[in-house]
Amino acid sequence: MSDDCDTCDGCCGDEEPTRPSIYTDARAEMERRDYAKVLATVGGLTAVGSLAAPLMGLTRVFERGYSGPVYSDGVALVDGEGERVTEDTLAEGEQLTVFPEPRPGIADAPTLLVRYPEDAYGGETAMESTVGGYAAYSKVCTHAGCMVSDTEGETLVCPCHFGKFDPTSGASVVGGPPPRALPQLPLTLSSDGHLVATGDFEGPVGPGGE
Numbered sequence: 001m002s003d004d005c006d007t008c009d010g011c012c013g014d015e016e017p018t019r020p021s022i023y024t025d026a027r028a029e030m031e032r033r034d035y036a037k038v039l040a041t042v043g044g045l046t047a048v049g050s051l052a053a054p055l056m057g058l059t060r061v062f063e064r065g066y067s068g069p070v071y072s073d074g075v076a077l078v079d080g081e082g083e084r085v086t087e088d089t090l091a092e093g094e095q096l097t098v099f100p101e102p103r104p105g106i107a108d109a110p111t112l113l114v115r116y117p118e119d120a121y122g123g124e125t126a127m128e129s130t131v132g133g134y135a136a137y138s139k140v141c142t143h144a145g146c147m148v149s150d151t152e153g154e155t156l157v158c159p160c161h162f163g164k165f166d167p168t169s170g171a172s173v174v175g176g177p178p179p180r181a182l183p184q185l186p187l188t189l190s191s192d193g194h195l196v197a198t199g200d201f202e203g204p205v206g207p208g209g210e
Ligand code: FES
Pocket: 141, 142, 143, 144, 145, 146, 158, 159, 160, 161, 162, 163, 176, 177, 178
């Protein structure tokens, strides 16, 4: 085992990889709002008998929660307070964690909304899925399901194993162990100026999937 393995979960190959819990990995601090959202999702999916149960089952909850469509055409994006996101919510260079507007049959799905000048995008970005300089990606890391909650400059960073994603290139992987990009969410502006999805994420959310 290498020295680095004192603080990792075996992803370097010296050990059988295990999925880290974002609650047991001290580097993987989840934003409190996301934590509350996850617990709300857990509460909606299972009868929660103890605190340990939802924590242990978090990764499974993500897998199950995202196994079917989360967003669909016309679903509005809302902030952590449930307020709809408008075309003026973010300035260029800013980002925000958003969610699908709750409605029956739809689960919460932490989503990273970013805004850049339109000509800043390139590479793997699905430009037809951006609008007004906004692009949105799943916040669930494709490596082991932690929240991609940090940044280094403009690079999105997952704190669990320092996976890095470029938000101006379709959230493609630019560092660390994640096997693929964060899936992009297709966006448009509604007639009343709110950001809405035009469909579900353009790829599997979280670990697994190709
Ligand atoms: S969960 Fe390992 S880099 Fe994100």
